[in-house]
Amino acid sequence: MHLDHAASHDGPAAVGADAHRPDGARRALRIGLGGPVGSGKTATVAALCRVLRDDVSLAVVTNDIYTREDAEFLLRAAVLPPERIAAVETGACPHTAIRDDISANLEAVEDLEDQVGPLDLILVESGGDNLTATFSRGLVDAQIFVIDVAGGDDIPRKGGPGVTTADLLVVNKTDLAPYVGSDLTRMAADARAQRPRLPVILQSLREEDGVGAVADWVRARLAAWTA
Amino acid sequence: MSRGALLVLADGRFPAGGHAHSGGAEAAVRAGRVTGAASLEDFCRGRLHTTGLVSAALAAAAALGADPVELDAAADARTPSPALRTASRKLGRQLTRAARAAWPSGELDALSERFPKGAHQPVVLGVTARAAGLAPVDAAYCAVYESVSGPASATVRLLGLDPFGATGVLARLAPETDRVAEAAVRAAERAAGEGTDALPAASAPLLEISAQAHAGWDVRLFAT
Numbered sequence: 001m002h003l004d005h006a007a008s009h010d011g012p013a014a015v016g017a018d019a020h021r022p023d024g025a026r027r028a029l030r031i032g033l034g035g036p037v038g039s040g041k042t043a044t045v046a047a048l049c050r051v052l053r054d055d056v057s058l059a060v061v062t063n064d065i066y067t068r069e070d071a072e073f074l075l076r077a078a079v080l081p082p083e084r085i086a087a088v089e090t091g092a093c094p095h096t097a098i099r100d101d102i103s104a105n106l107e108a109v110e111d112l113e114d115q116v117g118p119l120d121l122i123l124v125e126s127g128g129d130n131l132t133a134t135f136s137r138g139l140v141d142a143q144i145f146v147i148d149v150a151g152g153d154d155i156p157r158k159g160g161p162g163v164t165t166a167d168l169l170v171v172n173k174t175d176l177a178p179y180v181g182s183d184l185t186r187m188a189a190d191a192r193a194q195r196p197r198l199p200v201i202l203q204s205l206r207e208e209d210g211v212g213a214v215a216d217w218v219r220a221r222l223a224a225w226t227a
Numbered sequence: 228m229s230r231g232a233l234l235v236l237a238d239g240r241f242p243a244g245g246h247a248h249s250g251g252a253e254a255a256v257r258a259g260r261v262t263g264a265a266s267l268e269d270f271c272r273g274r275l276h277t278t279g280l281v282s283a284a285l286a287a288a289a290a291l292g293a294d295p296v297e298l299d300a301a302a303d304a305r306t307p308s309p310a311l312r313t314a315s316r317k318l319g320r321q322l323t324r325a326a327r328a329a330w331p332s333g334e335l336d337a338l339s340e341r342f343p344k345g346a347h348q349p350v351v352l353g354v355t356a357r358a359a360g361l362a363p364v365d366a367a368y369c370a371v372y373e374s375v376s377g378p379a380s381a382t383v384r385l386l387g388l389d390p391f392g393a394t395g396v397l398a399r400l401a402p403e404t405d406r407v408a409e410a411a412v413r414a415a416e417r418a419a420g421e422g423t424d425a426l427p428a429a430s431a432p433l434l435e436i437s438a439q440a441h442a443g444w445d446v447r448l449f450a451t
Binding site: 090100107 | 240243244245246247249320321322324325381445446447448449450
């Protein structure tokens with residue numbers, strides 16, 4: 001914690017928002033991924049790791065609801081070496097761990113940076129939760145909200161903090177739209193209406209380079225962070 | 228002392244990681260030892276007089292200004308289960324972070340430097356109370372109350388127990404909570420003259436053993 005740094009704010013800031021590590025080096029950019037159960041957060045994280053790992057030093061923190069399943073999926077898929085994946089236990093409330101009490105997650109990201117050396121990027125994945133589950137700005141610098149077409153094509157219209165305020169909204173599993181009767185055009189239009197100034201990406205991870213647009217968005221955030 | 232600061236520190240929403248812990252309630256529920264309000268009350272009473280008393284005495288001693296390093300060793304000696312030791316240090320680290328943001332103090336900075344991965348939570352709690360201008364008895368109350376409020380709210384989630392019933396348990400235990408907090412402060416005052424061996428070492432072997440087993444479960448809602 002840097003009280004001298006924090007003194008420029010109204011009071012001692014939460015350490016999480018501090019952009020520098022105790023040694024003065026700039027810390028990794030932290031991007032949160034949230035969204036309902038089964039929308040494809042872990043699959044998106046895995047795909048991002050595969051696309052980014054060769055030129056970005058990255059790590060992942062998972063916040064499972066009652067198991068280490070997401071962490072273990074990433075380990076099994078071998079998208080990153082095990083020392084770059086950390087699991088936080090959330091006491092059945094991922095939204096508490098990513099928003100109301102971020103202390104365990106802050107320790108996880110700091111330990112990753114201590115243990116595997118300087119990192120460019122840490123992806124913090126929330127366990128599947130509801131449409132109001134957003135990340136604290138004390139934990140992440142930007143957040144991606146992942147919904148999917150099979151969860152109901154009225155989710156963008158319903159809005160909620162995840163859909164309306166996330167820095168990026170991803171509508172996942174577009175390949176399933178014809179099978180579940182979801183209207184992609186309507187979902188995209190509703191999403192744009194809910195968030196006129198914020199980006200929306202429709203993706204299918206079954207396609208070649210399916211995560212490409214999201215990866216480009218992440219790269220742009222990284223470029224801005226290190227600039 | 229500031230009663231306002233006490234409320235901030237004692238608030239269950241104080242962001243220091245407690246929400247992820249059940250204080251042994253998850254293991255007790257699975258084993259069929261806690262099934263409703265009555266057995267929750269028995270379970271909590273057991274915690275009050277064992278881990279509650281020990282934690283409260285450590286916290287009160289730290290708030291009195293005893294050496295945190297010695298108190299940390301005393302906490303280790305009173306926590307046989309490695310899983311609970313790890314959890315206590317993790318919670319101590321989380322509390323240190325929240326406390327330094329809430330009540331910046333040289334003593335908290337020094338504690339954080341000496342124990343970068345966390346001192347035992349009750350020790351940090353006592354040092355935090357000092358930083359917040361609170362008395363040893365306040366630190367003791369926070370520790371005793373935490374020892375039962377965590378399991379009570381966890382049981383609401385685990386069993387779907389009526390939340391009014393769980394709160395009623397805590398209210399009925401309040402007079403006993405008072406007595407344990409007072410006993411903890413007396414022990415802390417004795418320890419100021421006689422050393423940390425004067426601190427209570429009441430243990431609950433079943434809590435320690437079931438915490439160890441719980442740490443190995445594949446599927447669980449709570450960290451402890």
